[in-house]
Amino acid sequence: MLKIENLHVEVEDKAILKGIDLEVKPGEVHAIMGPNGSGKSTLAQVLAGREDYEITKGSVAFGGEDLLDMAPEERAREGLFLAFQYPVEIPGVSNTYFLKAALNAVRKHRGEDEIDAVDFLKLAREKMKLVEMDEKLLGRPVNDGFSGGEKKRNEIFHMAVLDPKVAVLDETDSGLDIDALRIVSDGVNAMRNENRSFVVITHYQRLLDYIVPDVVHVLLDGRIVQTGGKELATELEEKGYSWLENDVAAAATA
Amino acid sequence: MSTSTETLERFANREYEFGFVTDIEQETIPPGLDENTVRLISAKKNEPEWMLEWRLKAFQVWKEMSEPTWAMVKYTPVDYQAITYYAAPKSDDDRPKSLDEVDPELLATYEKLGIPLREQEMLAGVAVDAVFDSVSVATTFKGKLAELGIIFCSMSEAIQEHPELVKQYLGSVVPRRDNFFAALNAAVFSDGSFVYIPKGVRCPMELSTYFRINAMNTGQFERTLIVADEGSYVSYLEGCTAPMRDENQLHAAVVELVALDDAQIKYSTVQNWYPGDKNGKGGIYNFVTKRGLCAGHRSKISWTQVETGSAITWKYPSCILKGDGSVGEFYSVALTNNHQQADTGTKMIHVGRDTSSTIVSKGISAGVGQNTYRGEVKILASAENARNFSQCDSMLLGDRCGAHTFPYIDVQSPTARMEHEATTSKIGEDQIFYCNSRGIETEDAVSMIVNGFCKEVFRELPMEFAVEAQKLLEVSLEGSVG
Numbered sequence: 001m002l003k004i005e006n007l008h009v010e011v012e013d014k015a016i017l018k019g020i021d022l023e024v025k026p027g028e029v030h031a032i033m034g035p036n037g038s039g040k041s042t043l044a045q046v047l048a049g050r051e052d053y054e055i056t057k058g059s060v061a062f063g064g065e066d067l068l069d070m071a072p073e074e075r076a077r078e079g080l081f082l083a084f085q086y087p088v089e090i091p092g093v094s095n096t097y098f099l100k101a102a103l104n105a106v107r108k109h110r111g112e113d114e115i116d117a118v119d120f121l122k123l124a125r126e127k128m129k130l131v132e133m134d135e136k137l138l139g140r141p142v143n144d145g146f147s148g149g150e151k152k153r154n155e156i157f158h159m160a161v162l163d164p165k166v167a168v169l170d171e172t173d174s175g176l177d178i179d180a181l182r183i184v185s186d187g188v189n190a191m192r193n194e195n196r197s198f199v200v201i202t203h204y205q206r207l208l209d210y211i212v213p214d215v216v217h218v219l220l221d222g223r224i225v226q227t228g229g230k231e232l233a234t235e236l237e238e239k240g241y242s243w244l245e246n247d248v249a250a251a252a253t254a
Numbered sequence: 255m256s257t258s259t260e261t262l263e264r265f266a267n268r269e270y271e272f273g274f275v276t277d278i279e280q281e282t283i284p285p286g287l288d289e290n291t292v293r294l295i296s297a298k299k300n301e302p303e304w305m306l307e308w309r310l311k312a313f314q315v316w317k318e319m320s321e322p323t324w325a326m327v328k329y330t331p332v333d334y335q336a337i338t339y340y341a342a343p344k345s346d347d348d349r350p351k352s353l354d355e356v357d358p359e360l361l362a363t364y365e366k367l368g369i370p371l372r373e374q375e376m377l378a379g380v381a382v383d384a385v386f387d388s389v390s391v392a393t394t395f396k397g398k399l400a401e402l403g404i405i406f407c408s409m410s411e412a413i414q415e416h417p418e419l420v421k422q423y424l425g426s427v428v429p430r431r432d433n434f435f436a437a438l439n440a441a442v443f444s445d446g447s448f449v450y451i452p453k454g455v456r457c458p459m460e461l462s463t464y465f466r467i468n469a470m471n472t473g474q475f476e477r478t479l480i481v482a483d484e485g486s487y488v489s490y491l492e493g494c495t496a497p498m499r500d501e502n503q504l505h506a507a508v509v510e511l512v513a514l515d516d517a518q519i520k521y522s523t524v525q526n527w528y529p530g531d532k533n534g535k536g537g538i539y540n541f542v543t544k545r546g547l548c549a550g551h552r553s554k555i556s557w558t559q560v561e562t563g564s565a566i567t568w569k570y571p572s573c574i575l576k577g578d579g580s581v582g583e584f585y586s587v588a589l590t591n592n593h594q595q596a597d598t599g600t601k602m603i604h605v606g607r608d609t610s611s612t613i614v615s616k617g618i619s620a621g622v623g624q625n626t627y628r629g630e631v632k633i634l635a636s637a638e639n640a641r642n643f644s645q646c647d648s649m650l651l652g653d654r655c656g657a658h659t660f661p662y663i664d665v666q667s668p669t670a671r672m673e674h675e676a677t678t679s680k681i682g683e684d685q686i687f688y689c690n691s692r693g694i695e696t697e698d699a700v701s702m703i704v705n706g707f708c709k710e711v712f713r714e715l716p717m718e719f720a721v722e723a724q725k726l727l728e729v730s731l732e733g734s735v736g
Contacts, residue, residue, distance in 0.1 A: 048687075076690070076691055088688035090688070090702070090703060092709035093705070102689075102694055105693035105698075109693070141706065
């Protein structure tokens with residue numbers, strides 16, 4: 001579904017990702033963990049197509065196509081979704097209007113008819129229930145005046161409406177209290193199926209108590225230094241990232 | 255450079271869709287302005303002596319005045335002797351009695367502009383007066399309005415048919431010596447619309463005037479006067495376009511509104527004069543004086559403007575809140591793209607007690623456009639318990655344009671309550687990327703973000719025009735992104 005090979009990324013001549021290899025098969029949930037500054041969010045942004053990053057080497061295939069060759073909106077229409085760490089506010093544009101425009105762009109790409117306002121509202125109401133989101137947030141401007149938790153729920157709500165093939169969740173747990181974390185996780189879990197894949201980026205292990213991953217990767221200084229099952233997350237929680245940092249340093253000097 | 259900056263740079267590619275020229279037989283007078291020109295215009299229009307006198311006084315005043323230089327706009331000086339002050343479709347010699355007699359070429363022009371003059375094709379509920387260069391060519395729905403006692407006709411006709419009303423109100427809100435352009439307009443104005451709503455009548459349809467400059471090197475000097483008698487209500491809309499020409503053309507209009515006790519006037523403008531090409535060549539100089547007088551108690555005047563055209567815009571629709579409890583409103587969207595410059599805003603002069611005013615201004619700059627908000631809120635000592643709320647927001651697209659805000663506040667009453675908010679934002683790459691990442695194209699994203707930014711103003715427009723304004727904004731932004 002998603003295959004990253006030897007991906008090198010620079011920002012302003014500074015190397016951030018230094019050779020990432022990652023393959024996510026349909027239906028799998030991969031967690032990417034790592035300390036601040038390890039390159040986690042860069043990876044998310046690069047996958048979604050943010051232009052500020054220079055890809056110096058490597059490739060990313062998405063459903064067999066060259067992902068890096070697609071514009072950000074094409075990636076979205078092909079079924080890639082990024083849940084933002086900091087969802088952006090768009091004053092004056094209602095959440096409904098925005099999401100309907102987005103869904104219709106996706107549907108048009110799939111060769112489907114545009115959805116009308118009545119059917120859209122029906123769909124939206126159904127999907128909002130997944131994240132126990134207040135219906136009044138539909139009429140409000142996109143993320144404008146939303147609390148941190150509301151913004152994150154709104155991201156998952158957008159994801160549910162757009163029905164992607166691969167969803168990248170960038171620190172969706174940050175800023176969530178324990179109840180919101182559970183609600184958001186339940187929403188994500190409800191969307192898990194054999195065709196849809198997830199890349200869950202997080203700093204903390206606690207999210208992975210709720211969204212249980214198939215594979216855990218540890219990202220340190222732009223490289224995946226460890227890959228394992230869900231127990232790796234628990235081990236990290238106990239020992240901290242320094243445990244692996246020492247390993248890496250040792251490997252580098254060896 | 256990131257894609258969104260790059261795409262914003264591509265702003266220059268927009269096209270002006272109303273830039274065609276109508277090939278029609280025109281009657282024009284030679285360029286130049288002296289007393290004889292004023293006499294000639296007055297004679298062409300077969301005006302009574304008092305009107306000629308009024309014009310001549312204005313001309314004397316104008317000769318002694320100099321062009322204002324305080325606005326934040328730069329332009330090649332206007333040669334007032336090189337302008338033609340009167341141009342009319344030739345058939346005007348023998349004015350059309352009905353639309354059937356109007357030159358078909360002219361009707362085709364208005365159809366091209368989307369102004370359905372033929373009543374059977376009219377948008378339900380909109381009566382139109384169309385001014386082509388210097389003369390009003392047709393006013394629709396006149397009969398229906400007359401049944402209610404509403405007068406909606408060209409200014410020329412009003413001078414002939416309703417001299418007492420014209421004499422009473424013309425120049426009562428914008429005096430001839432008010433400013434350089436107002437004086438010029440008073441001397442040479444050619445036509446415009448006149449509206450009178452009698453006591454207690456609520457005008458059942460939108461009244462609309464469409465202005466079109468067609469002839470070359472011609473100035474348009476229209477004059478509009480709207481009087482809403484006690485307890486009446488009217489909603490009025492004006493729209494304007496012009497062909498693409500390399501020369502700059504001058505448009506110096508005067509609009510006066512008078513609202514008596516408990517009357518309400520809602521005046522909406524969608525201004526889309528030719529803005530010049532992407533290098534700043536050509537375009538209309540839009541130097542306009544618009545002012546409303548809330549003469550009566552509890553009267554209300556509301557200005558809504560969407561300014562997307564013109565090379566230079568110099569315009570401050572204002573309200574004098576004389577009646578106790580009167581209300582003034584100003585809602586504005588001004589877009590400057592390429593080399594366009596706009597210096598626009600409002601004045602709210604609070605004279606009566608318990609008067610209140612609201613100002614919401616949204617400036618959008620793109621290309622190398624310069625957008626200035628200039629406003630004054632003046633609360634006189636007599637205006638006890640006056641209130642004002644001002645909000646001035648600017649949005650920048652790209653990094654070569656400019657936004658400026660000059661809010662002047664003069665409060666002479668200790669009981670006044672003032673609120674002022676101002677923001678400047680750069681259309682965020684974050685916002686565009688967020689839209690992209692949900693499948694929305696950059697061009698759609700920009701138009702969505704800009705429309706969202708303008709929402710508070712658009713919702714003040716009559717519905718069908720709000721849709722128009724949104725479309726216009728989209729067209730104006732076309733090519734800016736991609």
